[in-house]
Amino acid sequence: MKLIFLDIDGVLVTSNSLIPSDKYFGHTFDPNCVRKLMEILTATKAKIVISSSWREGRTLTQLQSIFRANGLEDCVIGMTPSFNDETFRGIEIQVYLDTFDDLEGFVIIDDEEEMGELEPFLVETDFRTGITESVKDDVINRLMMNKQ
Numbered sequence: 001m002k003l004i005f006l007d008i009d010g011v012l013v014t015s016n017s018l019i020p021s022d023k024y025f026g027h028t029f030d031p032n033c034v035r036k037l038m039e040i041l042t043a044t045k046a047k048i049v050i051s052s053s054w055r056e057g058r059t060l061t062q063l064q065s066i067f068r069a070n071g072l073e074d075c076v077i078g079m080t081p082s083f084n085d086e087t088f089r090g091i092e093i094q095v096y097l098d099t100f101d102d103l104e105g106f107v108i109i110d111d112e113e114e115m116g117e118l119e120p121f122l123v124e125t126d127f128r129t130g131i132t133e134s135v136k137d138d139v140i141n142r143l144m145m146n147k148q
Contacts, residue, residue: 002046002143003106005080005093008054010111010127012037012070017130021069024062026054029070033130040136041075044143049096050079051089051110090115107142109135 006012008029017030040046050063058066064076080092093108093115108115111125123138125131 001102002044002104003100004040004046004048004139004143005051005096005106005108005110006048007089007110007112007125008050008052011052011109011125011130014130015128023069024066026066029072030130034070034072036131036133036136037072040131040139040143041072043140046143047077048075049093050076051093051108053082055079056082088114088116090118093118105143107139109139 012029012033013027014030014033017028017033019028020026021028041048048067050060054066055063060076060079063079067073067076078096080089080096083092089110089112090108094117097103097106106121108118108122109125109131110122111127111130113119113122113124115122121142123135123142125135
């Protein structure tokens, strides 16, 4: 299975889409970013693991519901553990990877750089734009080349 470790703020929620949702606590996803993520998922058949701070205080079922409310069905399969504010997100992702079988490839989509040893797998976004066409192409290329 191919995995995308996904941040939300700065990836799906951008400075252009800071509109409070009327369906859940948080902001709506930028529709342009959602479209590009859908294209990534269709092209790669990857599944999403949430590595965003949105996982804190929410269950996996609640996160799946938020994604459904934004038009993303059946794509979120998990979330990384959350240790504390001092832990690099890359460490939390590595802990998840260490327990995952059947991994064909993975990427990290995030607007932060602190991934430690997993930095080569990072596709960095900008908070203003989130998933752009070039980010989309980079993610698809990495996942389809089975780059590990």
